[in-house]
Structures are given as structure tokens and as C-alpha cells.
Amino acid sequence: MGMNDPTHPVHRTICGESGVWARVGSFMASLKIEARRERKRNWTIRISLDPAATENHHLSHQHPPQFAYETDGSSPLEEQAATTDHSLFTSKDISSMEGEGECSDNPFTSVMTLTKMRVPHVPQRYVLPPSQRPTLTLDLTANLPIVDLSTLHHASQRSLTLDTIQGACKELGFFQVVNHGIPLPVIHDALAAATEFFNLSLEEKMTLLSDNVHNPVRYGTSLNHASDKVHYWRDFIKHYSHPISDWIHLWPSNPPSYKDKMGNYAKAVQVLHKQLMEAILETLGLNFGNLQKEIEEGNQLMAINCYPACPEPDLTLGMPPHSDYGTLTVLLQSGPGLQLQDNKKKWLSVPFVEGALLVQLGDQIEVMSNGQYKSVVHQVTLSAENKRLSIASLHSLPINKKIGPAPELVDEQHPVSYNEFSFRDFLDYISSNDIADKRFIDSIKKSV
Numbered sequence: 470m471g472m473n474d475p476t477h478p479v480h481r482t483i484c485g486e487s488g489v490w491a492r493v494g495s496f497m498a499s500l501k502i503e504a505r506r507e508r509k510r511n512w513t514i515r516i517s518l519d520p521a522a523t524e525n526h527h528l529s530h531q532h533p534p535q536f537a538y539e540t541d542g543s544s545p546l547e548e549q550a551a552t553t554d555h556s557l558f559t560s561k562d563i564s565s566m567e568g569e570g571e572c573s574d575n576p577f578t579s580v581m582t583l584t585k586m587r588v589p590h591v592p593q594r595y596v597l598p599p600s601q602r603p604t605l606t607l608d609l610t611a612n613l614p615i616v617d618l619s620t621l622h623h624a625s626q627r628s629l630t631l632d633t634i635q636g637a638c639k640e641l642g643f644f645q646v647v648n649h650g651i652p653l654p655v656i657h658d659a660l661a662a663a664t665e666f667f668n669l670s671l672e673e674k675m676t677l678l679s680d681n682v683h684n685p686v687r688y689g690t691s692l693n694h695a696s697d698k699v700h701y702w703r704d705f706i707k708h709y710s711h712p713i714s715d716w717i718h719l720w721p722s723n724p725p726s727y728k729d730k731m732g733n734y735a736k737a738v739q740v741l742h743k744q745l746m747e748a749i750l751e752t753l754g755l756n757f758g759n760l761q762k763e764i765e766e767g768n769q770l771m772a773i774n775c776y777p778a779c780p781e782p783d784l785t786l787g788m789p790p791h792s793d794y795g796t797l798t799v800l801l802q803s804g805p806g807l808q809l810q811d812n813k814k815k816w817l818s819v820p821f822v823e824g825a826l827l828v829q830l831g832d833q834i835e836v837m838s839n840g841q842y843k844s845v846v847h848q849v850t851l852s853a854e855n856k857r858l859s860i861a862s863l864h865s866l867p868i869n870k871k872i873g874p875a876p877e878l879v880d881e882q883h884p885v886s887y888n889e890f891s892f893r894d895f896l897d898y899i900s901s902n903d904i905a906d907k908r909f910i911d912s913i914k915k916s917v
């Protein structure tokens with residue numbers, strides 16, 4: 470006699486419900502709930518993990534897969550569920566439950582997981598105070614500078630292009646580049662490798678999970694899932710990338726083409742960074758030759774970011790306002806979402822230009838230029854419909870190299886305005902400080 474047989478004693482299954490979630494161990498799991506009544510006897514409510522929607526299939530081995538409750542024969546399902554104490558809650562309640570530290574063993578929930586679970590609201594820990602929420606209705610800013618880098622190789626156009634770069638560095642700390650020498654297929658391959666990586670099972674990605682900012686390769690979510698007070702709607706994989714032979718063996722082995730595709734892009738961006746530094750140092754009147762070796766031997770950290778579609782993009786951000794620590798960040802994006810602050814602290818939305826790369830000045834350039842150029846404050850907004858990927862290639866001088874204002878840019882009118890710092894100092898700072906609370910560069914500014 471099978472369960473589907475109407476003559477079977479368990480003959481009423483009132484609910485095979487989806488959209489009910491529980492924290493099981495350190496994961497969010499989707500639950501299947503069935504309530505059955507055996508003839509006139511008590512209701513039995515059976516709760517089990519729904520393997521189709523629960524990403525971590527090991528859960529079913531680590532945790533008892535089922536709980537059963539018996540009612541006094543009258544309580545409707547919801548009442549009964551509400552009086553049980555097994556972290557059972559509806560998707561509406563997830564907002565208030567998640568991230569409140571009720572789980573002692575270091576919770577980790579990726580935003581890809583929340584998206585797959587189709588949570589209808591962002592959990593409470595993603596909700597920003599009203600004053601920090603983004604304005605999503607900003608028009609894409611049409612007049613942000615776009616530099617055709619091929620013109621740097623033409624004597625007649627070079628000085629005009631350098632003027633454009635100088636203006637962009639002074640006013641915004643930002644410009645886009647086209648004709649930058651990186652072929653479109655290399656760009657598309659890098660984005661494809663990123664897509665495939667984030668589509669892997671959580672289990673696979675978790676092998677690279679780390680909250681240690683000193684690790685050369687780490688997968689994570691938000692800024693740092695272990696310490697963030699507010700969470701951001703972003704998953705990421707970060708890895709050191711230069712010199713590539715020192716690091717590539719540590720990169721993800723899955724998808725199998727990741728190392729090739731991301732590696733080709735990383736090497737090409739490293740070359741581009743050197744060209745951009747040469748041009749920018751020239752606009753500051755600094756001798757590139759003095760820094761060439763340190764630029765060539767500098768650090769390259771690639772942050773591959775995934776911002777899935779978000780059910781409430783007006784309440785949260787993919788990344789909070791921050792500036793990058795290094796010389797330059799070269800950013801590849803799959804669609805719009807980046808906003809940056811101009812020198813009047815007004816937010817501008819960066820348009821998407823197919824094939825273009827974004828150049829953002831970092832704190833090391835601000836310090837080197839003794840404040841003539843500013844590192845750009847930027848944040849990432851989200852979309853309710855579209856996932857966005859970005860690949861940020863963050864370049865800096867070698868990890869222990871202290872950078873201070875260039876002596877050529879210091880005089881009586883322009884006294885030294887910053888203390889020296891290295892990339893390692895920055896890593897130490899973010900190990901114990903939240904960059905969403907206080908910018909790193911403010912901690913090294915000299916008081917006047």
C-alpha cells in the first residue's frame with residue numbers, strides 16, 4: 470500500500486509548502502513542510518530539508534533531516550509552527566531573524582544562495598539606515614571623461630590626451646578608457662569565467678572561504694562576513710595575481726578554464742596599469758623611471774564581484790562608499806551599478822560602455838601627489854532585475870613599500886599632507902576597522 474493510495478491511513482497532506490526557511494547549523498536551508506492527519510487522530514507535522522532548494526547537500530548528513538510534531542488534534546499548522554522552537558520562520562520573518570547572531574558557529578550565507586532561495590525581502594542585516602541608502606533614480610552621467618588611449622602613441626595628440634587625463638584625475642579621480650589594447654574576447658572570457666565560478670555549488674566555493682584579509686586567495690560575501698555589522702549584497706573571490714606564476718596555482722581549479730581565462734585578462738591589465746601609471750606620473754611632472762621597478766614588481770589583487778538581482782535594491786548596497794588603497798584600480802563591469810562622488814560630494818552614476826575599462830585613482834596616488842589628485846569615493850548599487858559582475862584589478866606598489874608624498878610636490882605652500890603607508894598597513898587597518906565607518910586615507914592625513 471503506497472503513500473499515494475487514498476486508502477492509506479495517512480490520507481491528508483494539507484501542505485507541501487515552499488518559501489519557509491530555517492537556519493540549520495550555519496546555513497540557510499529551505500524546508501518542506503507536510504501536515505498529515507491519520508483518520509481522526511492527531512495532526513503530524515513533518516519538517517524536512519528540501520534538497521532541491523538547499524544548496525549545501527552535506528546538511529542532510531550533518532543534521533537530523535526531519536523533525537516531527539504532534540498537535541492536540543486541533544491546532545492549525547501556523548499556530549503549531551509558531552510555538553515550536555526549531556528556528557522555524559517564514560520568508561517574511563527571515564528579515565528579522567537572520568544575522569542577529571543567534572547562531573554561534575560563524576554564519577555564512579552567500580547572496581547567490583539568498584537569490585536562489587528567492588527571498589522576497591532582504592534580510593535585516595542588509596538594511597541600511599535611511600541616510601545611507603542609495604538614490605537609484607540618478608540619470609547615468611553622460612559627460613564622464615572617456616579617454617582613447619591609442620592617442621597616447623600619436624605625437625600630435627598625446628599632450629591633449631594627457632591634459633584630459635590630468636583634468637579627470639584632479640576633478641574626479643576617475644575616467645574610462647577605450648582602445649586600451651585588451652581584446653574584447655579576453656574581456657568576455659574573463660567575465661564568462663567569473664559567471665561560471667559564481668554558478669558553482671556553494672560547497673565548491675566554500676573550499677576557498679576565508680575571512681582573513683591577509684590570505685592571497687579568498688572567497689567571501691559582503692566586505693567580511695565574519696565582522697561586518699551591516700552586510701552588503703555582494704559575493705566575491707579575490708586573488709593575488711602578479712607575478713602570476715607565484716599565485717595562479719592557488720586560484721580556483723573550477724571551472725577548469727578559470728585559470729586560463731582570468732589569467733589572460735590579469736596579465737593584460739598588468740601591462741595596461743603600467744601604461745596608465747606612466748601617463749599619470751607624467752601629468753604630475755614626476756619621473757616614471759624612478760618608480761618603474763616598483764610598479765613592475767607591485768601587487769595586483771583581483772576582486773571578482775558578483776551582485777545578484779536584489780529584491781529590495783533601494784534598502785541596501787552592493788558595496789558601501791569607499792576608495793581603493795592602491796595606485797589605480799582598473800575595473801571591468803558587465804552593466805551599470807557603479808556610482809562615484811564628484812568633488813562636491815554629489816553622487817554620479819557611471820554609464821556602461823561596451824569594451825571600456827574604468828580607471829579609479831587609489832589612495833597611493835592621492836598620497837604620492839600630496840593631495841593634488843584625489844582617490845575616488847565609489848559605491849555599488851543594485852538592480853531588482855539584473856545580476857551584475859565586476860572585475861576590479863587593484864594595483865599597488867609592493868606590499869611592504871611605504872609611500873609618502875613625492876618630494877618634488879612638497880614646498881612651503883604645499884607642506885607634506887599625509888603620513889607614509891604601505892599596502893600591508895592598509896591590510897592591518899581593515900583587519901580591525903570597518904572601512905564603511907572611516908576611510909583609511911583619513912587615518913593617515915596630517916592634521917594642519
Ligand SMILES: O=C(O)CCC(=O)C(=O)O
Nearest residue numbers: 772774788807849859861
Ligand atoms: O563592482 C564595482 O563596480 C566596484 C568594486 C569595488 O569597488 C571593489 O572591488 O573594491
